[in-house]
Amino acid sequence: MKSINDFIESEGSQFPGKTYVEELLKPVFNDQRDYLFDVMFDIHRAHVIMLSEQKIIPITEARKMLAGINKIAKTDYQSLTYQPEYEDLFFMMEAKIGEEIGPELAGKIHIGRSRNDMGVAMYRLVLREHLVTTIENAYRLSEVLLFQADQHLETYMTGYTHTQPAQPTTLGHYLLAIYDVLQRDIKRLESAYQTVNQSPLGAAALTTTGFPISRERTCELLGFDQVIENSYDSIASADYLLETSTALITLMVNTGRWIQDFLQHVTREFGSFLVADPYVQVSSIMPQKRNPVSIEHSRSIASSAYGEALAAINMIHNTPFGDIVDTEDDLQPHLYRAFNNANRVLKLMYAVITTLRVNKDHLKKMTERSCITITELADTLAREYNISFRKSHKIASYLSTQTIQAKKELKDWEIQDINHMINHFVDATLTSKQWKKIISPEYFVRIRNIQGGPNPQEVKRMILQREEQLAHSKWNAQQIKAKLNKNKEHLVTYQL
Numbered sequence: 001m002k003s004i005n006d007f008i009e010s011e012g013s014q015f016p017g018k019t020y021v022e023e024l025l026k027p028v029f030n031d032q033r034d035y036l037f038d039v040m041f042d043i044h045r046a047h048v049i050m051l052s053e054q055k056i057i058p059i060t061e062a063r064k065m066l067a068g069i070n071k072i073a074k075t076d077y078q079s080l081t082y083q084p085e086y087e088d089l090f091f092m093m094e095a096k097i098g099e100e101i102g103p104e105l106a107g108k109i110h111i112g113r114s115r116n117d118m119g120v121a122m123y124r125l126v127l128r129e130h131l132v133t134t135i136e137n138a139y140r141l142s143e144v145l146l147f148q149a150d151q152h153l154e155t156y157m158t159g160y161t162h163t164q165p166a167q168p169t170t171l172g173h174y175l176l177a178i179y180d181v182l183q184r185d186i187k188r189l190e191s192a193y194q195t196v197n198q199s200p201l202g203a204a205a206l207t208t209t210g211f212p213i214s215r216e217r218t219c220e221l222l223g224f225d226q227v228i229e230n231s232y233d234s235i236a237s238a239d240y241l242l243e244t245s246t247a248l249i250t251l252m253v254n255t256g257r258w259i260q261d262f263l264q265h266v267t268r269e270f271g272s273f274l275v276a277d278p279y280v281q282v283s284s285i286m287p288q289k290r291n292p293v294s295i296e297h298s299r300s301i302a303s304s305a306y307g308e309a310l311a312a313i314n315m316i317h318n319t320p321f322g323d324i325v326d327t328e329d330d331l332q333p334h335l336y337r338a339f340n341n342a343n344r345v346l347k348l349m350y351a352v353i354t355t356l357r358v359n360k361d362h363l364k365k366m367t368e369r370s371c372i373t374i375t376e377l378a379d380t381l382a383r384e385y386n387i388s389f390r391k392s393h394k395i396a397s398y399l400s401t402q403t404i405q406a407k408k409e410l411k412d413w414e415i416q417d418i419n420h421m422i423n424h425f426v427d428a429t430l431t432s433k434q435w436k437k438i439i440s441p442e443y444f445v446r447i448r449n450i451q452g453g454p455n456p457q458e459v460k461r462m463i464l465q466r467e468e469q470l471a472h473s474k475w476n477a478q479q480i481k482a483k484l485n486k487n488k489e490h491l492v493t494y495q496l
Contacts, residue, residue: 016084031333035126040122044069048066048109050221065108094110112213124198149172153459155171156169165372185247185255197223236323248309275357301344377399
């Protein structure tokens, strides 16, 4: 019992107990300091400006408040440490402002608002910055994917289904598929931005306030797109967190899939891609190795980003429909880390793809193996000899089986041997010219000129269309970033 009594005594007799301080208040303080410091002062500024314009406080007081806010905002926040006399960073900064302008004026800054609406606003402001940065890096990766796709319109390669060699395609066609998925990922991020960039300010604790505040004005000053009208919704909703998390999760899952492909392509056995020297590492014991560490780390970091975003979703699950600011104190850092890791992946893979060397000859040779043009035999028999596709498919299947059993490739057969096998099923004879087309990866790709197919001209058409769309989308994203930067500068320099 002595040890228990000692513990109780060491914890103290009033809130907060020692363990509560060490395991909750200090970590939360550090997270607030590292992530929320700047946006907290932006909210202070916007609220004071609004209070003055609404004649809730005299302009002379508002000027003193802004001067004090701006001075304390220049504090080296990294030097701040938890102090037991303050519950958290917010109360510490309120006290610091009070030291500058007096506690009475500092206390008036809090007129018509609550920690609830202020907390949600801070989280939304930080998340929108992360979203803007991630969208920017995703567009940067998009550019290099389009560039490389254009360089490899006629770089023939094997396409895979069920992880097995399936049909010839081109590297340009493959990279364009990755690009298109990434554009949908970006749209999900942009949709999350629209949901995030809405103002809860003015909801106060839950039901607004009796003061004649202007919710629209604080919304405008902070660069939000609109007010979340229902005050209960402003405080209780968490779908902005869910939408952000799911957008990140989808981005990282999609990215991780093609990163896994890249790791296969850079193996010595595949030898399709060569990662540039700045992004490979030599083994400490095996000097012949070129370890693709940039891609390996990207794969694991993508998984980490996924896990952090999923943790945020799990923390929201079964949370009551009400104020969750305390939950968000613990939740938000998971999302910030998820964004950080997602951006690391986007930047690393941009560097890898920009400098990637492609072994075109080896890729081409791989398309001449594993009978991957045999579909064209079935198509030719159906198209030119009026044989049903099912029967043509059966013939092609038989021929591929014989090729494998004979340990040959399609190009190793003589035309008379091919016709002999076909004649087991139908009375049809191929010419040497027809057979050369059937076993040609180039012909296979060229004839597939249907919309979205790998035909080089069709891929080029898609690239040109996407380049135009990308330029427009990037311009819109740049306008949003410029607007936020201008808004921030205006708020900091605002003169009453």
